[in-house]
Amino acid sequence: MSSEERRDSLADQAAAWVPPWQRPTAPVPAPETGDLGTSTPPEGPEPTKISGDVEGVAADAPGEGGGFGETGGGFGETGGGEGKGGRGVSAKGAAGRRRAAPAPEPAPELDDAELRGALEAILLVVDEPVSELVLAQVLEQPAERIGPMLDEIAAGYTAAGHGFELRRAAGGWRLYTRPEYATYVERFVLDGQSVRLTQAALETLAVVAYKQPVTRGRISAIRGVNCDGVIRTLVSRGLVEECGTEPDSGAFLYRTTTMFLEKLGLNSVDDLPPLAPFLPDDVEELADATR
Structure with missing residues (x-):
């Protein structure tokens, strides 16, 4: 082909060229309808099915598919943990992983x-x-x-x-x-060293034991003498302790301790002997005389 003929051929091709946006589009064939008038889906790969039981969304964890249900392993009862296409956690799967610690076995019973x-x-x-x-x-x-x-x-x-x-x-x-x-x-x-309570300490301790909880003023009124020093001695020996304050006056209340019960061999203050046999017959006359 000569050079002149080649130029004529290129000129004809350039004149016949149509831009893509001006080219006519091919008509899309209508889908085939069946007997009931429903459309038949076109042939091709079956899309991924989404289970009806899925109630969550797909996990954003890395995976090939990362979809819902069995394929994507998304959240929901059907997702059920790690799937083939992605990784997800279901409600039941998460609950299964958070298993409670096994209960401790009871100690064997001793003979x-x-x-x-x-x-x-x-x-x-x-x-x-x-x-x-x-x-x-x-x-x-x-x-x-x-x-x-x-x-x-x-x-x-x-x-x-x-x-x-x-x-x-x-x-x-x-x-x-x-x-x-x-x-x-x-x-x-x-070893020859004896530590005994004085008579005043014994009397004060008896008043506390039978009248507890009791204030120092009440103890002094019963004994007729000031008992502040004796109370401090009994507290330091661990036989008497403070147990609150009186609501009306705010004075400290005192009671006997566990050591007191232990020293006397008692289980509770209810085991103390009654005072009635040791009271004089004219106790009421004596009480009236002191008033």
Whole structure:
């Protein structure tokens, strides 16, 4: 082809060229209809199905698909955790992962011999009466087993004639030396040094024990003398303690302590002997005379 013919051919092509935006669009064929007049979806890859049970949204975690339901593993009951196309967490899946810690296994129940030995070992080291509830918690045993076992231990010590005994005091249990051997124990512990309460201290302590809670003014009125110094002595010895104030006057109230019950071998102040047998017959006349 000569150069002139080639130029004519290029000129014809340029003249016949139509821009894309001016080209006519091909008509889209109408979808085929069935017998009922419904449209038939065009053939092609089946779109991803969204389960009807999904109630959440797809997780934003990395994954290939990251969709809903079984494929995307989105949130919801159907999503159910990690799917093939993405990763998500369902309500049930999250609840399953947050499983409660397994309940601790109950402590094995001790036989009578082992329980007896454990109680004796604890009672040897306590420095104050210990209650049955505390012993049951420490040994991890039912509380209803502790009381009968302590009674059995106490009866065994008494029957064997030991120099010590197990008895209740101040709401708990503790080992004590027997009264018949008190002389020897006192001789060993005190070694000739005896610390006794004065008559005034004993009288004041008795007033507190029977009238508690009571103020210092009331104690002084009953004894007829000032008792401030005696009260301080009893408090320092651990036999009396403050227990609040009187609502009307604001004065301090005093009561006996656990050490007081322990020293007297009492379980509670209700075990104190009644005062009626020790009162004079003309107590009412004496009370009227003091007014």
